[in-house]
Amino acid sequence: MGFISGNPPLTRPDATFAVPTEIKYGIGKVGNLTVELQLAPDLAERTRLAVFTDAGVAAAGLLDVVRQAFADSDYTIVAVMDDVPAESDTEYVKRAAARLNEAQVSLIVAVGGGSVMDTAKISAVIAAYGGEASEYEGGFMVPGPITPILAIPTTVGTGSEVTLAAVVKDNVQRRKLTIASPFLFPRMAILDPNMVATLPAKLVAWTGFDALTHAIEAYSCVEREPISAALALSAIELIADNLEAAVREPGPTEARAKMQYAATMAAMAFSNSPVGAVHAIAHSVGALFGVHHGLSNSIALPFVMEFNLPAVATYYAAVARAMGIADTGQSTEALATAAIAAVRELKQRCGVPMQYREVGVPTDADTAAAITDLTLEDICLSFNPVKGEREDILALVMRTL
Numbered sequence: 001m002g003f004i005s006g007n008p009p010l011t012r013p014d015a016t017f018a019v020p021t022e023i024k025y026g027i028g029k030v031g032n033l034t035v036e037l038q039l040a041p042d043l044a045e046r047t048r049l050a051v052f053t054d055a056g057v058a059a060a061g062l063l064d065v066v067r068q069a070f071a072d073s074d075y076t077i078v079a080v081m082d083d084v085p086a087e088s089d090t091e092y093v094k095r096a097a098a099r100l101n102e103a104q105v106s107l108i109v110a111v112g113g114g115s116v117m118d119t120a121k122i123s124a125v126i127a128a129y130g131g132e133a134s135e136y137e138g139g140f141m142v143p144g145p146i147t148p149i150l151a152i153p154t155t156v157g158t159g160s161e162v163t164l165a166a167v168v169k170d171n172v173q174r175r176k177l178t179i180a181s182p183f184l185f186p187r188m189a190i191l192d193p194n195m196v197a198t199l200p201a202k203l204v205a206w207t208g209f210d211a212l213t214h215a216i217e218a219y220s221c222v223e224r225e226p227i228s229a230a231l232a233l234s235a236i237e238l239i240a241d242n243l244e245a246a247v248r249e250p251g252p253t254e255a256r257a258k259m260q261y262a263a264t265m266a267a268m269a270f271s272n273s274p275v276g277a278v279h280a281i282a283h284s285v286g287a288l289f290g291v292h293h294g295l296s297n298s299i300a301l302p303f304v305m306e307f308n309l310p311a312v313a314t315y316y317a318a319v320a321r322a323m324g325i326a327d328t329g330q331s332t333e334a335l336a337t338a339a340i341a342a343v344r345e346l347k348q349r350c351g352v353p354m355q356y357r358e359v360g361v362p363t364d365a366d367t368a369a370a371i372t373d374l375t376l377e378d379i380c381l382s383f384n385p386v387k388g389e390r391e392d393i394l395a396l397v398m399r400t401l
């Protein structure tokens, strides 16, 4: 029996695992960007750059770090989108797409968290193929390649630097659109601990819980894939060991560097072994009330684990072992329950709220119904190990409020 995983049964007779993104990591890697591009034959001549980022990243001086990396080189920044909203939307990606075409951009540099990287991906799709983001919703709707993306994450959670997915808010329908396509994998990801050194403590905590959610959902979803499962378990162990220290201490610390790796590994996992009900609820609350994605996930996570526990106790028992809970011969169910308690304890130590009411979401019946309706439409729900009727999902949503 595997020490951590317990060698749980395979759930799929066949599967695909793919992450084509080249990953470079180390302190100061961003300073070497032009060298990294020169070493990549398909990128070396792509000298017209667009940079996507947001106001917080720019204010932290990280946009300047990237500009500096390209100064006095053959690479020219011909477009800058430095105001990507925290909840990026379908209007923004249309404007950005037009800008990419006007400036004849040949390489996109995305410097930021999930919203920035996802906005870069979807803008590149519209720049290449036109239309609206909603036309590409779902899986495999992007018809072909897009302008290559160099992704530089500045958080420790989203993992969009190595995924085939992108999420954007539909302004008209007030819901999140998820687009998944092999053409959305960034070409290269740069993990530089200097880029998360000044990340505020609460964003380390929220994005760290996004990564933990990716790992736990990928490890226990209905399309569970074994290579992803191994990555997910390692990510869970790294997060359990390092998130609290990463929250407490700024700087390019070992804890923050390990959280970067964990987030990327968890994302490699969920790109091949999809997330479930936590993300479906988190997307819905995010679309209706603007709650940060990682924060929203962190609130829904333990409640969804309780909901799923009867179907996936074996997997949650492995999560418990990865989180450092001693296996002293207790039952699988007892270990699985201990995993949920460990998630709540880690939240407490990192100062993360337990229910949506603490972040301003109303608790009335209409709110619960509206969140439930959106959750039922979210593609992620279809990968959750427990299905449930509308009344079951409504009851689950009400517990999170």
Ligand SMILES: [Fe+2]
Pocket: 158, 210, 214, 279, 293, 297
């Ligand atoms: Fe996520």
